[in-house]
Amino acid sequence: MREQLALLPGYLTAHLQLALAALLLGALISVPLGVLVSRRRGLQGPVLGLAGLIQTVPGLALLAVMVPLLALFGLPSIGFLPAFIGLLLYSLLPMLRNTVTGLAGVDAACIEAARGVGMTPRQQLLRVELPLAFPVIIAGIRTATVWTVGTTTLSTPVGATSLGNYIFSGLQTRNLTAVLVGCVACALLALALDGLVALVGWGFSRRRPALLVLALGALGLLIGYTGYTAVRDSAGPVNGSGVAPVRIGTKTFTEQYILGEILAGQIRRVTGRSVQVVPSLGSTVAFDALRTGGIDLYVEYSGTVWATLMKRTGPAPARADVSAAVTHYLRDEHGIAVAGALGFENAYALAMRRERAEALGVRRISDLAPVAPRLAMGGDYEFFDRAEWQSLRTAYGLSFRERRSMDPSLMYQAVGQGTVDVISAFSTDGRIAALDLVVLEDDRGAIPPYDALVLAGASLQERDRAVIAAVAALAGRIDGDAMRRMNRAVDEEGRSPAAVAEKFLDAPKL
């Protein structure tokens, strides 16, 4: 708990920076836009329709789609910007709609009176219509506040720190304390901001200037402080050396968190450079980020590049050949270098509970095909969309009674409890041994090999060869057993990825 709370100031500040910036600019856009469309009825349908359409896009997808979109325009595609733009778009609708509704609800007699006493259209708006619509507009801002503070947790997968860091990494590393701290902090923040905005509304409509000043003052201080931290964070590099830190991305599972910390530790120890870990990136977000320079390094698996990026299906060649083909492809197509192969494979594999597999007489995937129509299969979020699944289906004619996508950490629980019969496991996962699962043999070679490769982006290659040399020294240092042990230390024994990484780096080299 203490370890988690130590992270809170950083996460909370970053969360506030994102949420407040999005809400503030969102309000500055949507209230005037609301006024405009209530003046020009022709615009009302299209504008509200568009805002509504944005709202129907799931939050995570909206944020994730910003990454390739920003990259397309050559802008920083991971971190603050994509999260900020996604959240900004997300915050518009409630404020926009309430502004329009609030203005439409103003008594026509009041508007005529405003004209009748000689107000200009601008005076009518500022002195009569907006004050009368204010409670409804405030209600819209409150809705947007709660939504935005909650949705900000989804900034983590696009590389922006937020309270979502607790939730994403906590779920993956089975650290419920972290998940809990993240959720509670987020809920309290939402309630606090909502309360402050509500206070502004009450102070205004109940004509309590003191309350109004107090609430506005508190909001102003919060915005000021958050703005100050944002400027401070972006101004000077952490170590004061004037060199940008080396940014290491990780995907959203335990092994990636550990490897991220190992890379970070290795670089710090060998080169003394400052390093920043950008955790919990979506799978394609991580690759896009590397390609566009948002991050400098991350660990990818040869089979993933082979199947997902090179779109190869059918039986794959041997492990070394796939790695060689992938290395060429990355260098030629994307200017990305493979700094080294860590020495282990983390393959997609189909796994079952041992007793269930034995009862059904399933040892190889080809044994599974005849019984599959009676079984339920669980896969991680991307599995059923991946080329590997297509290959498996074509090679073995697999067709399950039911397919369920779920969070990887819950997937193991589900197969352990018998909710599903087969899962798409990762071969290095510590839980395979812990839950006494068997990995089914891929007797037709449908799944390619998955060598763990450290990828280095083009900008790092030009900027700092020493860093690449430092991580290259890790090549071949981690075998499958070592990786499984480390995964297990986090997943089953409750150690932190950083601690496990430290222990690995402290161990004498063989």
Add this chain to the structure above:
Amino acid sequence: MAALGMMIEVRGLTKTFGHVTAVRGVSFSVPAGELLVLVGGSGSGKTTTLKMINRLVEPTAGTVLINRTDAATIPGHVLRRRIGYVFQKVGLFPHLTVAANIAVPLRLSGAANGNIRERVGTVLELMELPAAFGDRYPAELSGGEQQRVGVARALAAEPRVMLLDEPFGALDPLTRDRLQQSFLGVRRRLGLTGVFVTHDMLEALLLADRIAVLKEGALVQVGTPAELLRAPADEYVERLLETPRRQRQALDALFDGSRSAPAS
């Protein structure tokens, strides 16, 4: 010379909404200090005519001259600041106190704070409202009190012309009578020129210096109450006068009866 004192002159005023002609070629003049009452049934165009005088409704054709100046040459909001307007639906601003409501026209014309406070006190007194009402909100007042504030607001910027759109129509008879009397008193004291719209011929007869009768957007007759009663121009005017006449007869009968009753 007569033209010098003439405050409002309306010439050939016409308003069409799409294919519907609401007002057709209405002309009249209101000399300084006189109250003209526009009477007619619903849809007769009386309110539209009134609103064209301060350009709340822009005329399709015709001219409005105020003190011999063409109203069309003055920006709408500037014109409206010089003319007091009392609304049928009162139209007080619910988020402002009574004092702030009355102060609106003063603030719009850029009066100083000290003058505003003094002027608000004056018009509250003029409309027989207690000074303490200034701090209240419109929702805390009765309908009659609200309309007194409405009239006070229209008087605040000391306009020389007042327009009133069925201002007392929604009030109970007692309140209405008292407000009519207050208004008559104030108008005479300030020498205001006014146009007053009502559908109630009795109200018109009691308040008007002259009455203009409208029917289907056109002017039927203009004259003093006495002239109308003596020589109604047509059946329509006759019919409008019928109700007050019948009420008078009924009242006379009642008064006669009550006078003779103790004797029998």
